[in-house]
Amino acid sequence: MENQIQRIGVLTSGGDAPGMNAAVRAVVRTALDCRVECVGIRRGWNGLINSDFVPLDTTSVSHIIDKGGTILYTARSEEFMTEAGRDKALATCRLLGLDGIVAIGGDGTFRGALALSRQAADRGYRLQVVGIPATIDNDIGCSHYTIGFDTACNTAVECIDKLRDTMQSHERCSVVEVMGRHAGHLALYVGLGVGATAVLIPEREVDFQRDIVEKIRQARLAGTTHYMVVVAEGAGSAADIGRRIHEELGLDPRVTVLGHIQRGGSPSARDRETASRMGYEAVMALVSGKGNRVIGTQDGRIVDLDMEEALQMKKPFPMDRYQILEALTLSGSHRL
Numbered sequence: 001m002e003n004q005i006q007r008i009g010v011l012t013s014g015g016d017a018p019g020m021n022a023a024v025r026a027v028v029r030t031a032l033d034c035r036v037e038c039v040g041i042r043r044g045w046n047g048l049i050n051s052d053f054v055p056l057d058t059t060s061v062s063h064i065i066d067k068g069g070t071i072l073y074t075a076r077s078e079e080f081m082t083e084a085g086r087d088k089a090l091a092t093c094r095l096l097g098l099d100g101i102v103a104i105g106g107d108g109t110f111r112g113a114l115a116l117s118r119q120a121a122d123r124g125y126r127l128q129v130v131g132i133p134a135t136i137d138n139d140i141g142c143s144h145y146t147i148g149f150d151t152a153c154n155t156a157v158e159c160i161d162k163l164r165d166t167m168q169s170h171e172r173c174s175v176v177e178v179m180g181r182h183a184g185h186l187a188l189y190v191g192l193g194v195g196a197t198a199v200l201i202p203e204r205e206v207d208f209q210r211d212i213v214e215k216i217r218q219a220r221l222a223g224t225t226h227y228m229v230v231v232a233e234g235a236g237s238a239a240d241i242g243r244r245i246h247e248e249l250g251l252d253p254r255v256t257v258l259g260h261i262q263r264g265g266s267p268s269a270r271d272r273e274t275a276s277r278m279g280y281e282a283v284m285a286l287v288s289g290k291g292n293r294v295i296g297t298q299d300g301r302i303v304d305l306d307m308e309e310a311l312q313m314k315k316p317f318p319m320d321r322y323q324i325l326e327a328l329t330l331s332g333s334h335r336l
Helices: 020-034 044-049 083-096 105-121 148-171 185-194 208-221 238-249 259-263 267-287 306-314 319-330
Strands: 005-011 037-040 053-056 100-105 128-133 173-180 199-200 227-232 254-257 293-298 301-306
Touching: 005 020, 005 044, 005 083, 020 100, 020 148, 020 208, 020 259, 037 319, 044 083, 044 105, 083 267, 100 105, 100 267, 100 293, 105 128, 105 148, 105 185, 105 306, 128 267, 128 306, 148 173, 148 185, 148 227, 148 254, 148 259, 148 267, 173 185, 185 227, 185 319, 199 208, 208 227, 208 238, 208 319, 227 238, 238 254, 267 301, 293 306, 301 306
Parallel strands: 005 037, 005 100, 100 128, 128 293, 173 227, 173 254, 199 227
Antiparallel strands: 037 053, 293 301
16 A cells, blocks of 8 residues: 655653654654655644744754754643644644654653544544653553663662762661652662662552661661662652651661653663664554554563553553562661
């Protein structure tokens, strides 16, 4: 069947994640290989509303695979959540002659893409959309892995390893807050990676005595004189945790909030490779006539899923990893 897609747009929306540029590069180069023009929409859905775009070719995406952030910039758009705002976005799509859009981001990005596609159909305009999951929280229900997670974990591990050196030298307790308002994937993965004394996640109700006090106490009885506590931001404030540790155990914790440093940096090999595969599959879905799809990973395979069904999926939290953390913490091998 002859390819009906002549020109597509690509955008990044929501929080940035390392590997977004690799995904943009893959989308552009795959599109050109399929003889499809590609337009970059800058600043997410705001760019469609405000006609903020740039033509993309092979040269414009050269030397970006190793860059953090996103060359297309990103933003959140309250106006796009309204019907009037989406009508403005559709006007830009008509003006540019876009047949499809690849939206790189999280659940909110995909919901916006689906709403835009449906509204376009209501207006008699056929606009195919495909989503690529990119968020350091790794909390997209339909995909086992999201672009940016590995790099964010490596960044946090590197920072905590440096903190551990000084905590060991001064025989102190360190409380480190990592990102994850609604999901503890990052905190748990990092906690296992650094051999944390304790990890707090939003998926598990915090019992301060059980989860902090007893673990530090047992570590001290085993001969450890420095402790590392990793806290997902959705599980509590690192400052509050540090204060309670001081009040109940008499220690003088040092609190570190890693914050947005976790979103930056050159993407890891895993994120570059995954982003490249996802970008390729997104374009192939469009040129094969598929629309309203999400490209995800399941058991290491790249899959494309119906977007509406994908948005209903829930990702089970890997509590088996938390059990591993518990075993390693409670085994008596408490030294980091």
